Structure formats: C-alpha cells, structure tokens
Amino acid sequence: MKHIFACIDGSPSSEAVCDAGAWVSQRVGRKLILLHVLDKKVFPTRTDLSGNLGVDTRDHLLDELAELDARRSKLALEAGKRQLQVAVARVKTKGVDSPETLQRHGHFVESLAELQEDTRLLVLGRQGEAHDSGEGIGSNLENVIRTLSCRILITPPDFIPPKKVLLAYDASPTAKKVLYIVSRSPLFKGIPIHLLIVGESSEEKQRLLDEAREQLEKEGHAGVITALKPGEVEETMLGYLADEELDMIIMGAYGHSRIRQFLVGSTTTNLLRKSPVPILLMRQ
Template sequence: MIKDILVVPTPRAAAVGPFAASVAHAFGAGVRIACPAFDMVAPTFVLPEMPVEILDGAREAARGEARARVEEIAGLLREKGIDPRTEVISGTFDACAHELQRRARYSDLVVAEQPPSEGREGEAALAEALLFGAGRPILFVPYVQTAGLGADTALVAWDESSTAARAIGAAMPFLARTRAVEVVSIEDARRPRSADPEAFARHLEAHGVRARGRRIADVGDVADTLLSHAADIGADYLVMGGYGHSRLREFVLGGATRHILQTMTLPVVMMH
C-alpha cells in the first residue's frame, strides 16, 4: 500500500507537484515535501578567503529559493485537497542527500523530477543518491510531464535480475490498478536467452494483475529499446530496476539507468 509519499522537489522542478498530487489522490496517501538547499560549492582554497557575509548570503538565498519552491508546491496540493507537511533541508550536498535518504525510509514512495539535461549537476547527483540510498521505490517524473498518473497501460522491464524483482515488487500497488501490464524482456544475441517474461506475467496474474509477457528486439540500446516500445504501446509508466553500485560514497549508475533518466518520456518507477 502507498499511504505516505515523500516529494523531493528541486528549484527548477515544475512537473513533480501536479503529478505527486495525482498519485496521492489515486492511493489516498498523505504527502510530505522536503526540498534541499545546497551550500555554495567552491574550491577549498577559496573558501577560507571568502568573506563570511558572502557565504551566509549564499546560504540564505538557497534556503529562500527552497522555501519558495516548497510553498509553491504545497499551495498547489492544498488547492487539490491535500495538506502536506513541509520542510527545507540545508547544508552540504552530502548532508542534504543523507537527510533525504533518511526521510525516504519513513515513506512508501519517493516522487522526484527527472534531472535537467544540462547544468545543475547537483540535481542529477541527488537523483542518483536517492535511488541508491533511499531503500524505497523512486518515481521519476519527466520534466515535460503534463498528465497525471495513468492507469491504462504499464510497461515492465524484466531481465531476471534482483533489482528488477525488487522494483516490480515495490510497484505492485501501481500494477494492481492498471488495466493492462506488458512484461518485456529484450532479446540480445550477445547473451543466451534466460529471462522468461511470460512466466513473470503469470506470476503477476496470480496476484490479480492483468499481465502478458513479450520478448522484444534490441534496437541497439536498452534504454532506447524500452522507451521506443513504451511509446508503441502507449504506456502510462515504466517499471524497471535501477542498476549501478556505490563505492566509497561515489554513486555509479549503469548505462541503461543513466540513459533512461536522461531521455525518459514517461514516468518511471525504479528501485535499486
């Protein structure tokens, strides 16, 4: 069940608020909004020479921007009958990421917006930090998204991996209310066939999910193959595992996961 949603907006996020409202209404869930305000980033040899007033002014400006973003989204949710709890989390990137990961573990779902394709590297890094460290499913919303949560068709990526199994398990509340679910495995001539989408579709059907399995041809890139097929079947959202690893606090996404986040054209439920 999804009863507690954490929304993590960034300063330029525009689609995440309306979409989170549609998810909250679909599940009758409460909403918390936690917006990060990152401290100024500067070379270590510069910071000791920088006047305290400049550092304090930059921190307050970041907090003010985050507070304005929180209130904008909270106001939108209140107009839709949802009264969210709100907070601004400020500090270094590592401190903010750690606190957001902690808060995510007290929720059923995290809703965040797709990182921008250019600039704002901190937003992309935050998305990766949430995916790796939240321990909860992350619903990434494309920054061009205008429609709310749909329930007609879902695309599920199945490659027999543990990350895919976890992501699909976490997405069961979504799948259970969707009219048609297509489980796909990508045919790859470089590796022997192992994943069985038809068998996994039967597993979902045992849980009351209306699903079918299908093998699709690889068009040269996993992300492009999934997004192209999602467009072909008119999918409302995609469910897939978030691939990668964390080493010495450095987040390293797999190529398919990073490409999906960069080029996504529909909401994506991921879990690492």
C-alpha cells in the first residue's frame, strides 16, 4: 500500500507540511511517513589541495577535513532526528496516532525519486531550510515537480484544511484523469469544488464543464460550481481564487492547452510563489 510522505526540515514551512500531511493522511486513510533528507549539497566541496603543499601537509589537512566532515554529518543527522521528533509530536496533536519517520542521506530529488513507488502523495513546503527569503520558492521544488510523477501537495508557510477548492480543468486527457481521481478519492468528499476553464466562452466549453460537473455529482460531490473565464491562465486563476475565497488549487501537471504551456513554462514558479493557498499537482 502506498503512503503519504511529508518532507520536513528545519524551516518554518515544516509546521505547515506536518499539518497538511496529517490532514491528507486522515482524509484518505493512509499511513503518514515523516521524511527528513540530509541533502549532500549541504556539505561544501572538498578543497583542492593538489597545489604546492608538501605531501605530509596535504595528507594531514585531508585527514582533518575528513574528520570535520564526519563530525558535521553526525551533527546534521542528529539535528534531523530532533526535527523528526518535533514533527511526530505535532502531527499527533492533529489526530495522527501512529506516524512513522524516515531519514535519508543523499541528493534530495534522487531520494524522493527512490521512494516514488511507495508514495501516494508527497507533501512539500513551498520554501525549504536553505531558502533565506520570505519570498519565492525553494531551489529544489521545480526539480521535484519536473522529475517525479507522483501527486505533490505544495503548501505555503501556513496550512488550513480547505473548505472550498478550485479544480483547474481543460478537458485534456490529463485533466479528465485528474477529474476521475478527484471524483473517486475521499480527499475532497464533502468539500465544495469549483470547476474552472480558462478560455473564451463557447457552447462546447460549457458542455465540457457540465459533463465534468455531472461526473463529480455522480460520485457524491454536492454543490459543484462551474465557471468559464477568459484571460491569461495565471491571472485568471488567482483572481477567481480570491473572488470566491477558495482554499486550494488542484490541477494536472500536463495538458494540451494553454494550461500545459503554463505549467511547463516559466510561469510555473510564478503561480507557486503567488498563490496564497496550497496547490495539489497531479501527474497520475
């Protein structure tokens, strides 16, 4: 059985990741695993000692550097264990009785890729420990989105369980698959869904929206709202999100329309940076 993985570190976003992971775990009835990855990039590159130093001096410095690396690695691993302990305590307060923990040492994206077969949903903070600004997104996030094929929930520094959500739709094969998954998943049962197509109004687009709404209603989703809005994808989605006071965006990571160009282009980071709510990206 696949599990919910929540990636924590020493950043303020870890609290939101814990809260989001606990919410997902309880909604879908899957085990929550709190994951800490000690990324190899946190260690500095070994200094080049191949210059004019004598052999004895060079060997002595290499030994000291190796000892220093070992000490730093041990301290970092201990700090990670402590962060996991704090995360366990937090998710228990959110109702998760038996969370598990996992610690990995390696490249962050590669470590997540190795766990992908066991991942139902991955929860990430918009900014990680290495991010030194209150704006923007973490350096690893875009690589994770482009590399992994699992579902990814990206949360801003604060997570509030959603009361109303936005499902971006374009009737592409990917969007229809996302619609199918959302309609049958317990994650959003009982939560009103807004279906939005960004594009010029037409009878065909309205028909596609009506079909999507009917599919959701057939699976027990009540109060589905449809909307067809012209404009640019990013601006229109964020405007609709604000106007309707929605709490989460759900969207497929690939499609055939402007949403596809939007998601694989440079404006991906703009949406992640600007969105005040979590974003659930689905590629399968």
